[in-house]
Amino acid sequence: MPPDAPSHPMAPFAIRRDGEAVPERLRGAVAAIGNFDGVHRGHRSLIARAVGAGRPGAVVTFEPHPRDYFRPADPVFRLTPEPVKLALFARLGLDGAFVLGFDAALASRDAASFVALLADELALSGVLIGHDFHFGRGREGTPDLMGELCRRRGLDCTIMPAVTEGTEPVSSSAIRAALQAGDIAEANRLLGYRWFVRAEVRHGEKRGRTLGYPTANMRLPDDCRLRHGIYAVRARVGEAVVDGVASFGRRPTFDNGAPLLEVFLFDFSGDLYGQTLDVEFVGWIRGEERFDSMDALVERMNRDSDEARRMLEVDRVETMIEASTQGDRA
Known part of the structure; x- marks a missing residue:
């Protein structure tokens, strides 16, 4: 955030x-x-x-x-x-x-x-x-x-x-290059906070519901050149911050349509349509892929969710340690 x-x-x-x-x-x-x-x-x-x-x-x-x-x-x-x-x-x-x-x-x-x-x-x-x-x-x-x-x-x-x-100046162009490469860790390090997007949740095809992964779907600006792929994310929903996993891309298994951010929030239920969410990117999981069957897609989504949970927990612990260290130095 x-x-x-x-x-x-x-x-x-x-x-x-x-x-x-x-x-x-x-x-x-x-x-x-x-x-x-x-x-x-x-x-x-x-x-x-x-x-x-x-x-x-x-x-x-x-x-x-x-x-x-x-x-x-x-x-x-x-x-x-x-x-x-x-x-x-x-x-x-x-x-x-x-x-x-x-x-x-x-x-x-x-x-x-x-x-x-x-x-x-x-x-x-x-x-x-x-x-x-x-x-x-x-x-x-x-x-x-x-x-x-x-x-x-x-x-x-x-x-x-x-x-x-190091020897390189912190610059917006370097951060853009990192995001285009999917290097979220580098982008966040240069930013000094986790890069986030703000967008309204829109109605989609609702395929995720049939797969057991209902998603909040958001259009990002046309100029967004974030690498297409799967990410560990957090979203601010009202006053709450909820862990999740997100896909940004064209959905090659289905339609190769316009780029869309699809966010699955862990342990969350509720109607988000019309709400504006801040979604921060914590880690890169993998690139976008096309799957030959729904079973193969769901199996990979399960593994992606497990990896996102692991990344987010590691990030949470590292953040706590960093905050504690800064407190000791104060």
């Missing part, structure tokens, strides 16, 4: 979009700037600095993702679509987010004009950017230029180094 919320009470998370007045509680904010797809460990190092700056802490982010604007025929695999990204921001102690619509007008702003927007329209007092952040028309703005333009405008500017894993 998403990173835990801070223990201290928070005021409602404010979201300011184009054309709206800046909420009073965000005036003079220090803002981390970026796309923040995934809200991964590197992103959260920026966000933590914004939260701890002693002034309102915010993010400036862009929707749609700039690549979707420049290359609409080849949309980026979004790790965190906008509603999920904003939900993650709200759990990290920020006061709010400035969501800038990425359109022709924004894309055509030069570097100086973009910084003027930050100072005048958004009323920021400071910004935090990553070491590789580029901005303005044709990506003309470099981190050093951001620093110089901010000084002219009286804004504080902090340029943060990359967060690395």
Whole structure:
């Protein structure tokens, strides 16, 4: 599930979009700037600095993702679509987010004009950017230029180094590559939390009921490039978190249709149609396969469920040990 919320009470998370007045509680904010797809460990190092700056802490982010604007025929695999990204921001102690619509007008702003927007329209007092952040028309703005333009405008500017894993920087592209390979462990390690999707449960063909595996069926965004296969998962159902096993793919045994996420929740009964679930991915079990008979399919589903239960129990124990170790260090 998403990173835990801070223990201290928070005021409602404010979201300011184009054309709206800046909420009073965000005036003079220090803002981390970026796309923040995934809200991964590197992103959260920026966000933590914004939260701890002693002034309102915010993010400036862009929707749609700039690549979707420049290359609409080849949309980026979004790790965190906008509603999920904003939900993650709200759990990290920020006061709010400035969501800038990425359109022709924004894309055509030069570097100086973009910084003027930050100072005048958004009323920021400071910004935090990553070491590789580029901005303005044709990506003309470099981190050093951001620093110089901010000084002219009286804004504080902090340029943060990359967060690395070994010798490689933590990046959204590396996480996407891991998910496309089915390497959930690597993706979750780089994210710093378990990757999850949020979707509405829809009516399906109801084949799972006849096989003894009734599933909650969800369509994921068309840009999702998660590897087709079987996963150990957990789903948030209301206030409960329920273990399960999931298939994402085209169902080659039946119809080779559009990709669908089908989640079987262990020891659960209830009507989920129309509900929106968060489903987090804990482990990879196997790739999608075609079976020659229903008996062979059910036998493999039984083994998949056993393996998912094992993975989830190991994950639960490891999480408890990690939490206990962190408590000892505190």
